[in-house]
Amino acid sequence: MRRSTAAAVGTLTGAALIAGVRLSVSVPEQPPAAPPAVDLAGSGAAASAEPTPSKSAKSAKENKENNENPDAERTEEAPPDSGLQDGTYRGAGAKNPYGTIQVSIKVTGGKIVAADATYPTANNSAIINPPAIAQLKQATLRAQSADVDAVSGATFTSDAYVRSLQAALDQAGG
Amino acid sequence: MGTAVSIELADDRPAGELRAMVADVCDWLHEVDERFSTYRESSEVNRFQRRELGLADLSGDMRHVLDACGDLWRATDGYFDAYACGPLDPSGYVKGWSVEVASARLAAAGSTRHYINAGGDIRARGGPWQVGIRHPWQADRLSWVLDVTDAAVATSGSYERGAHVRNPRTGRPAAGLRSVTVVGPDLALADAYATAGLAMGEAGLAWLAGLAAEGYESAAVTDDGRAFTSSRLPAAV
Numbered sequence: 400m401r402r403s404t405a406a407a408v409g410t411l412t413g414a415a416l417i418a419g420v421r422l423s424v425s426v427p428e429q430p431p432a433a434p435p436a437v438d439l440a441g442s443g444a445a446a447s448a449e450p451t452p453s454k455s456a457k458s459a460k461e462n463k464e465n466n467e468n469p470d471a472e473r474t475e476e477a478p479p480d481s482g483l484q485d486g487t488y489r490g491a492g493a494k495n496p497y498g499t500i501q502v503s504i505k506v507t508g509g510k511i512v513a514a515d516a517t518y519p520t521a522n523n524s525a526i527i528n529p530p531a532i533a534q535l536k537q538a539t540l541r542a543q544s545a546d547v548d549a550v551s552g553a554t555f556t557s558d559a560y561v562r563s564l565q566a567a568l569d570q571a572g573g
Numbered sequence: 574m575g576t577a578v579s580i581e582l583a584d585d586r587p588a589g590e591l592r593a594m595v596a597d598v599c600d601w602l603h604e605v606d607e608r609f610s611t612y613r614e615s616s617e618v619n620r621f622q623r624r625e626l627g628l629a630d631l632s633g634d635m636r637h638v639l640d641a642c643g644d645l646w647r648a649t650d651g652y653f654d655a656y657a658c659g660p661l662d663p664s665g666y667v668k669g670w671s672v673e674v675a676s677a678r679l680a681a682a683g684s685t686r687h688y689i690n691a692g693g694d695i696r697a698r699g700g701p702w703q704v705g706i707r708h709p710w711q712a713d714r715l716s717w718v719l720d721v722t723d724a725a726v727a728t729s730g731s732y733e734r735g736a737h738v739r740n741p742r743t744g745r746p747a748a749g750l751r752s753v754t755v756v757g758p759d760l761a762l763a764d765a766y767a768t769a770g771l772a773m774g775e776a777g778l779a780w781l782a783g784l785a786a787e788g789y790e791s792a793a794v795t796d797d798g799r800a801f802t803s804s805r806l807p808a809a810v
Binding site for chain 2: 566
């Protein structure tokens with residue numbers, strides 16, 4: 400099947416014109432070329448350590464914290480299909496109005512097998528409801544193992560686009 | 574500021590045809606920008622706002638947009654408001670509508686399987702497509718994955734540009750919901766419903782649930798991390 404993917408960074412209602420169009424027709428079965436480094440950590444946070452669910456999302460900033468699988472090193476050159484390298488990863492702290500939540504995940508065999516989150520304990524964080532966040536965590540855990548075609552989210556700006564999973568998908572060329 | 578548009582055509586057609594389809598979509602989106610951008614002095618929207626154009630002078634597309642904004646204002650109890658910030662700004666409808674039109678143009682040109690993702694709002698044709706919903710706190714994670722065919726997926730959130738969505742009743746930034754995703758047949762409506770739900774705050778959860786009767790399913794996350802989905806949300810996993 401031929402696929403044609405164009406990522407056009409521009410605007411529908413903003414001030415800037417579409418800046419560039421990338422068009423590629425590729426055989427989907429071929430492994431994607433290594434995409435340019437994209438900061439997938441979001442929010443410009445410095446300490447990115449997240450593997451991502453996208454097969455294309457080989458973030459340049461993955462920091463293996465607890466590499467339990469000796470094969471993981473070799474996957475730098477030959478990543479498993481899921482693109483997730485074995486190990487334990489700690490996400491960049493995500494700020495929200497109540498504090499910072501940090502999620503860590505454990506990857507085994509290219510799949511996310513466990514996820515945990517640390518919650519702020521100071522200030523007014525008591526109004527966070529950990530069981531409620533756990534609900535979202537469960538949904539999130541299930542979602543990470545899926546291979547997606549597209550990502551929906553509130554990405555309004557071209558800056559946000561560059562950091563988005565959709566951008567990583569586009570770079571993989573389908 | 575700009576919005577990124579990703580187009581994926583999965584039709585088994587010659588590359589030249591696919592390129593021509595993509596070019597047509599880009600031309601159309603540029604045209605929409607020229608005509609409807611509030612950032613362009615010469616746009617039809619701004620000329621109408623300045624009363625250089627009367628109702629009788631408006632294009633068919635502009636009349637459609639104004640009518641739709643009026644309908645949505647009523648359907649959302651005033652929470653979708655093209656005049657929320659003062660002067661006319663139909664961008665909240667135009668974005669989704671222009672992508673709907675773009676997808677229809679692709680279909681008319683023979684495409685049966687494609688998606689267009691405009692700033693996180695997606696119109697998919699054919700399928701099935703696996704559409705991830707961005708985690709409301711972490712840009713590189715997903716909170717749900719949907720399995721959609723011939724459907725639109727729109728997400729509004731307070732996480733990306735801060736509290737940019739305002740509650741038109743109070744004039745204050747919307748609060749209570751962190752992320753709202755609406756899935757249904759029309760992207761312009763799905764997008765407007767998601768924005769209105771976000772503006773309503775937690776009361777929007779009940780309103781969103783009521784949209785299921787019209788074929789629009791939804792998923793929402795509150796500011797304190799509680800996750801809600803309508804019963805027939807096409808979740809893939």
